[in-house]
Amino acid sequence: MTAEGCVLAADVFSVCLTHALSTEREEIMGLLIGELDKRSVVHISALVILQRSDKTPDRCEISPEQLTDAAMYADSLQQKLKRPMRVLGWYHSHPHITVWPSHVDVRTQADYQMMDPCFVGVIFSVFNIDKQTQESQVQVTCFQSVTNLQGAHEYMRREVPFFVQKRSTFEPHNLQSLSSMPQVLLTEETLAYKSTIPTEKDEKNLVTQLYNASVYSASVCHVMDTMIGPLMSSLTNRLTENKESTKKLIEEKKRLQEQIDAINKANTDGS
Template sequence: MTSAQKAIKKVFLDSDVFTACLHHCLTSEKEEVLGLLIGKVDEASFCHVLASIVMHRSDKQPDRVEISAPQLCIATAYADKLSVVLGESVRVIGWYHSHPHITVWPSHVDVNTQFTYQMLDSFVGLIFAVYQNDPGSAGNTVQLTCFQSVEDPTHPGRVVRKDIELQIVNKPMKLFNLKAIVDLPTILSQEETHPERPDQADVNDPLTFLFNEALETLTLVHIASRVAMPLLEGLEARLQSAKARLAELERSLPPSRPPPQ
């Protein structure tokens, strides 16, 4: 298939997937984060994003992220499980990553990465620009863009971005997308465990040992205070809102009639 055959006309992003991705992108103000998108592409070349999966960062960088082959295999296996849950075939159809404190537009590295994965199958990219200080607003703003990559007809061998229309579809929170949000603190904590780091028992210098312990504790406290607690407060607020809505619907129901004698 050619790249033209893989062109996506429009992307429909379920609102609970948007929420999960945004929560993930807001967890780091210094480094970019990465995840993959799962869904389907219909016969009209419309892309439907139904779920997401967070990718572990083996190397934290402020200005780039990469998708490794093992991560893609993990996401593919997850898509197979979701196909059983949903009763329809879904697959990895894209990726998302964050741009903290920088423009929402993809870099040349992002455009080339996108083009590489389009060679495999239909694939889209989402970028969340977070922690944007807009002088015209009261606080930080979030921007979102959706794109694919195409060959530049005026410069052979060069690829450029092509903006794709994006629509967020209001959907109830699905259990697996809620779990993606709830699992964020655990995943971030796991990223702090570096295989190459020496065992603390082998550290002879007591000051080095103390520094390593303090740094790990500080990082975990940061995850708990900046990620876990806001997530918990947000989910509790969502629960209270749902309970209030349920009570309102119950009050609007007509009174039940006694059964006939």
């Protein structure tokens, strides 16, 4: 059995894309949570943003501990939402390179499909410049791995039909994932900096320590500039819009209630 399609909720897509655009130097990654319908179509409605232990420009790995934590989170969502929820995919970014999965991605995907044959992989290609328009473009693909007939242990990409389901609002759990993203990025930078701090046994080089501290400061400023500021602005604007919508709905409810009261009164007088 293989996945016949993948439907990504719009708010999940937005969080994944925001995560992918958070850095153009290294790949980011996360896990996708959802349910499987009778047609073997994967419906993704939640995600888990993963903290990278090793930041590289062309490689990302998910530890067994992270998979376990994501499975526990899926169980908690299942109890809260009262519908089947499980880890059904992973996503990562390809900054400055094509959207197509590498041989490492295909091999990694094959490993995940051993746990669940409908497990899918989603790749966001970001920070690529269109040669004709000279504009930055974003490409997305969804794939699975299939055995290459030329070798029993060779795998190749199988493209999975991919759709984004329109949704006008953010689910609370996805809004929480979005708001937690800056903290995840800051934790990554802090852990990377702490790993460079020499112990008492190590040789202390003042110039190296100053350089590492300046890199850490620049990284923190980058997160604040590109993530925290815009995110705060976006959430503030969304809050303002929600308050205006709530006010209009209250007024509409009041108007409809007055009409209902008038109709009821007319019926009472007529009887």
